[in-house]
Amino acid sequence: MSQLPIETVLDDLFQGITKRDRLIVKAPPGAGKSTRLPLALLERDLVAGKILMLEPRRLAARNIANYLASQRGESLGETVGLRVRGESRTSKQTRLEVVTEGVLTRMVQDDPELDGVSLIIFDEFHERSIQADVSLALVLDVQQGLRDDLKVMLMSATLDDDALLSLLPDAAVITSEGRCHPVTYDYMPVSRQRGIGSPSYESLVAAEVSKLMLAQSGSALVFLPGVAEIKRTADELKTRVSEDVLICPLYGQLSPKEQQQAIAPCESGKRKIVLATNIAETSLTIEGIRLVVDSGLERVARFNRKTGITRLETVQIARSSAIQRAGRAGRIEAGHCLRLYGEDNFQRMRAVPEPEIVTSDLTSTVLELAQWGATPDELLWLDSPPELHWTQASALLVQLGLLQENQTLTAMGRAAHAFGTEPRLAAMLAFAKKCDDKAAQSTACWLAAWSEEPLRGFREPDLAKHLVAVSRQKGNQARRARYFAEKLGCSLSSDMAFYWLPVLASVAWPDRVAKARGNDGRYQLSNGHGAELEPDHPMTGADYLVVADLMTVKQGNSKIFVAAELDISELENERSELFTDFEWVDWDDNKGRIIAERQRRLGRLVVDKTAIASPDQSRITDALLSAVRRKGLSSLSWNTKSESLLTRARCAMNWCIGPDLPDISDDGLLAQLETWLAPFMVSVTRWSQMNKIDLNAALEAYIGWEAAKDIDRLLPETYKVPTGSGYRIRYQVGQKPVLAVRMQEVFGEATSPTIADGKVTLVLELLSPAQRPLQITQDLAGFWQGAYREVQKEMKGRYPKHVWPDDPANHVATNKTKRHFKQ
Known part of the structure; x- marks a missing residue:
């Protein structure tokens, strides 16, 4: 010691x-x-x-x-x-x-x-x-x-x-500098992407581990990303190593006795291979280890804010984790580490792991802080909780009935804290306690125990059968079910109250109530996300489900694994607070008309609807604005005048000149349609009437009359050249303004013309007498002194009747030929 x-x-x-x-x-x-x-x-x-x-x-x-x-x-x-x-x-x-x-x-x-x-x-x-x-x-x-x-x-x-x-x-x-015996390293990249007929990833890992055991003495610790890889690698190793080598899995779901077998010293004359998740990176001391095989991978939980689902993903570990894993080989004597990736991969790894608080579901955290009576900005954090994740978690807690809109706990929220489990299950248990139905309470206890630790390898889509299977087993689930029953003050029974099961599940997962989109297994969840059953799933065709287990996929709908068929009317009877009445008015692009309905909703699901004969004008306006948002600003009837004002106003903002203006980008205008467009839609009831809106007047009112005048003065639509003619200036956001004019009409201009009180120089597109481009310049003085000579030579021969002076900067501007000019 x-x-x-x-x-x-x-x-x-x-x-x-x-x-x-x-x-x-x-x-x-x-x-x-x-x-x-x-x-x-x-x-x-x-x-x-x-x-x-x-x-x-x-x-x-x-x-x-x-x-x-x-x-x-x-x-x-x-x-x-x-x-x-x-x-x-x-x-x-x-x-x-x-x-x-x-x-x-x-x-x-x-x-x-x-x-x-x-x-x-x-x-x-x-x-x-x-x-x-x-x-x-x-x-x-x-x-x-x-x-x-x-x-x-x-x-x-x-x-x-x-x-x-x-x-x-x-x-x-x-x-403390610590103590570590020397560790040598080898790199042997093993890819997880295998072609048809080629060896599996676990087979390749097992081959490298068995070769290492033959070449080196001592026991080995193999880091793999998850339980599935551990089990498959263990099966592959059984035929590859000698009988004196023990194969010991090590992960969190094993019983304490099984975990201890992996940690304890080997019997004399025996060696072992410990196949572990990142649970073995720190704190644990595993006897006899002098060899480490590092896959460079780990499985982490990532919360998808769009779907509201937490998904386990296999990712590359951080460099600090790779160093810690390798250090296990040098605990007792000089050791060796085999990394199943390239040395260049090691150098490219992120320095430290990403903190869970920025990638995880924050529902439990929001509830803890509500219980504590603090907001995130009142506490000290190494990394603050992301605001969008926090807002979404708060909304879910409101839906669960645990949190009020003002972020304080409800009576159910205060009661839920006593159950010592995650918010969804706590809400379900608190609801069961209020039911005063012992069968419902017992079923809730089994459902909570199953959800905390679902059955592994039990490929059954019906949630009820999962609970029956759990109730017949001994172990962690039974112990937790008894714990919850004690909290509820009920007796635990293996007889399930199947009437209550879908209702209880809906209380825990109100955002996963699913409505059929047809009879082909496609569903919409109440959180708006799509989900689907396998084609041969026995619940295909059910009008409503409540989903207890699903997984997001990279593209398309989530996959439903475990669910319960739901009678939506029964849920409404028991939890009417989950449902809201809503007047929905929107423009239907397919039908080409306003659709108005009074809807009964659960989240984003419409469970019932009736038509509204004469919707309010304000709702019609909202519907048309919603259509504009979908279609984009280009769907409006812009004319030359309104387009000019919008472009010039955007240029003014881009060049930081003129008055202070609101956000007039496409996104900004779409976000503020109610402010600038709606006041000009007082009598508009159909899309065909949208082309009557005076968009120029709407923009002027939005940015302000004085601001519009300043823009007209600073960035005029036309520029008057020395001949007295006015020509339109071409404005484009992100580029300098362009004035196209015949070269003779700017004779006598010593320097390039400017606008915006001299702050913006016009780019001149100098044209021939036939209106064809001759030169583009924003330095007129330099052009007169330089490139003009070549243009003069060519133009004298092509247009001999027109004036081509030797000193254009001091010549009288003209739009006439020599004959008219002499007169």
């Missing part, structure tokens, strides 16, 4: 804890920050109250807690305790509690002053889970407002020091 690198900085750490309220500890894997440091704090007794240490993963939390307890010769739950979802091992003697991040958030919500807690340690903070960011924001708020004696420590192997110091400028920074 004394040889761990963290020992060398313990004195600095102890001083930091004594003198500062915030500390940043940077130490590479294996330095002892998760194991030695907490024990040293207990031994020194530097803090009076309890220490909470957060781990981002339950597997790491359990193993670290057990290890720390064993180092003190105690059982878990004495000095060292553990608290993760569904499991608590603490006592009155507990001074150090290892918890997961969601547990800490709940502790802070239940007791904002964190009575009895003196120090909170955020371990492996570089993983930047959304729960870690939320927990830190709340803890810092507690520290600033309620507990100035509370101490906070952030620990990681790859922290962004600059970002953290900008967030916590007064924090003490402690760095």
Whole structure:
């Protein structure tokens, strides 16, 4: 224990804890920050109250807690305790509690002053889970407002020091150099894109792993993106390695016993291959590993704001993760790392992982902050939650009945917090509690347990059959169902209330109620997104479904995997607040007329409608404006006058001259149709009447009469040349204005003409007597002195009757021939 690198900085750490309220500890894997440091704090007794240490993963939390307890010769739950979802091992003697991040958030919500807690340690903070960011924001708020004696420590192997110091400028920074044996590297790119008949990705990975095991001693840790790849690679390895090599999967869904088998030391004479997700990157110590095979991939959850669906995507890891993975090979002795990608790929990797808070569904976060009574801008964040994601999550919570429009919790929202699960399921459980129907409550418990951990490999489209299967099993789902039943105060039964199931599912997923678009399996979800069943799906043809499990695809509709058939009238009877009445008036391009209906809607689904005989003029105007938005500004009847004003006004903005103007870009005008166009549509009831609108007058009113006069003065439609003739100026946004004029008519002009009080020079398109272009210039003086000589020679021969003076800059302008000019 004394040889761990963290020992060398313990004195600095102890001083930091004594003198500062915030500390940043940077130490590479294996330095002892998760194991030695907490024990040293207990031994020194530097803090009076309890220490909470957060781990981002339950597997790491359990193993670290057990290890720390064993180092003190105690059982878990004495000095060292553990608290993760569904499991608590603490006592009155507990001074150090290892918890997961969601547990800490709940502790802070239940007791904002964190009575009895003196120090909170955020371990492996570089993983930047959304729960870690939320927990830190709340803890810092507690520290600033309620507990100035509370101490906070952030620990990681790859922290962004600059970002953290900008967030916590007064924090003490402690760095441990760590200890790592030499690691050698090989690169062997393996592509996941395979042709028909070629070996699978997992087969190629297994081949490289088996070759490595033959060439090297020791056990191997293989990082793969997900569970499916782990299982397929394990199957491929069974026939490729000798009997003394154990194949051990390691991922979060395994039982604690199965996870322990992967972590524990091998029997004498045995080696092992641990096939793991990124769960094994940090915190865990896996005995005997000196070989690492890194796929360079991980599976992350990405929220699609357009569809409202979170999708697991396989992406390239960050360089910091690749370094941490390789470091596992050098924990106990010199090791070797085989990277299944090119060295150039390693150099191109992003430096650190993308924080979850900018890519995730924020529904739980919005609910937590509503419970806390704060808005995002009132808390400290390394990365602030994206505003659009926040707005969408807030709207969903309003639809779930948990949040009011003013962002405060409803009575159901306050009750939902007690269930300790995600907002959708909490809303469903809170609704079931109000039903006062024990069968509905029991069914809700099974539905919540299934949703938290769906059955794997159970290819059944009917949600009811999933719940029946879950109710017959023992394990995490049964334990969670019992937990929810205890919260609801009901008895848990394996008999499902099938009447209630689609209603309960609709309460949890109101945005996934689906209406058939025909009888071919295509549906529209209430959030507006399209979804479809497989052609042979048994529910094809159902008028309405509520979708419990679906997946977005890169193009086209989402795929529905698990659903329940829904009677929409039953849902309306039980949850009428989900439905709204709406008067819909719009222009139908196909029918060429206004369509007016009184609609009953669920989200964007129209569940019933009746025609409106005489809609209000204001609704007709709105419908026609909606048609303009669809068709674009070009659908309006622009004439030369209105086009000229719009173009010149846009040029004025582009050249930063003239009056202040509103946004008159296409997007700006389309967004403000109600402001500038609607007042001129008072009697317009049909599209054919739109061509009567005076668009020039509408624009003048929008930008202001005085502004329009300024534009006419600064950017006139015509320019008067020395002969007295006026010629139209060609304006185009992004280019200089052009004046096309016969060359003889600008004789006597020493320099190029200007407009806008001399701020804008006209480009001259000088024409021949036959109106053909001779020269384009915005430097008339330079043209007279230079290129004009060549033009003069050619034009004298072609147009001998016209004047071609030797000194055009000082000659009288004319639009006549020599004969008329002499007279």
